[in-house]
Amino acid sequence: MVGRSASGKSTLLRLLSGTELPTDGYVCINGHTLDEVGNVGEMKGSPFWAKMASPPPMGPSQDGPCRVQPVILQGKPDFDDKLSVMERIVQTGLVTLQRCNKQGRLLEEESARDVLRCIAHDFASLLTLSKEQCNSIPSELSPSGEFLFCIACGCMMSVAPSIATQDAYRFDILVENGMYYPILFLDELFDAEHPNTVEKCGRGLLNLIRSGAVVVSATHRPEYFDGLSSRTVTFSGGKVLF
Secondary structure, eight states: OEESTTSSHHHHHHHHHTSSOOSSSOOEETTEEHHHHSOOSBOTTOOTTEEEBOOOOOOSOOSSSOOOOOEEEOSOOOOOSSSOHHHHHHHHHHHHHHHTOTTOOOOOHHHHHHHHHHHHHHHHHHTTOOHHHHHSOGGGSOHHHHHHHHHHHHHHHHHHHHHHTSSSOOHHHHHHHOOOOOEEEEESSSTTSOHHHHHHHHHHHHHHHHTTOEEEEEBSOGGGGTTTOSOOOEEETTEEEO
8 A cells, every 4th residue: 555644544554453443434344344353442452563453252263254363563573582583473472362362261371382383483484584583582683584573473463363263272273274374464664674674574475475464565665565566555635546
């Protein structure tokens, strides 16, 4: 999505993610309004760099809308170095999973952590985060590594609610039931970065998209996404121009 500042790009991302309510009308995605897909309103405790709507209540999987939650990424994480990059990615998924536990369901933390670790390694591999980067601490990452780290954490936040709906935290059961891929909204995430940094992240993003992820970017720098985007939508004065 491209357009001048205040043209409506970020507002649409917030509406689609469910972190904001429309002042009039409603948002409908694949035949379901947002109140059918999940709760509306920003999840309490969301970090400044990643915004997400309140996840739907935990419970067994049901037919109907996918419970993957869109996540808005708008900056790099400010994590300390107490955990390695991989441990922090797993922890981000676990924290989100715990916040989905609105019905007091007993979480087997170690079992959940094992599943999240498998999924985190999959995302890290797709995003081209090397083993060395995963074993390092956040402050040792290069600029492109920091963004890939951010995206990996966003992936974990996005899929955690779908994991919470499973009857057991076992990776083989998740694979059998169908593991959803994330929905990521990039709100001018790369706009202030050097083109080389964005180029180094492009391969990982493309791998993620080809694997089934949905990625939408609001940007002033559409050239950064050449070869990645399947379509471009232009905004002006709050209106969509095709």
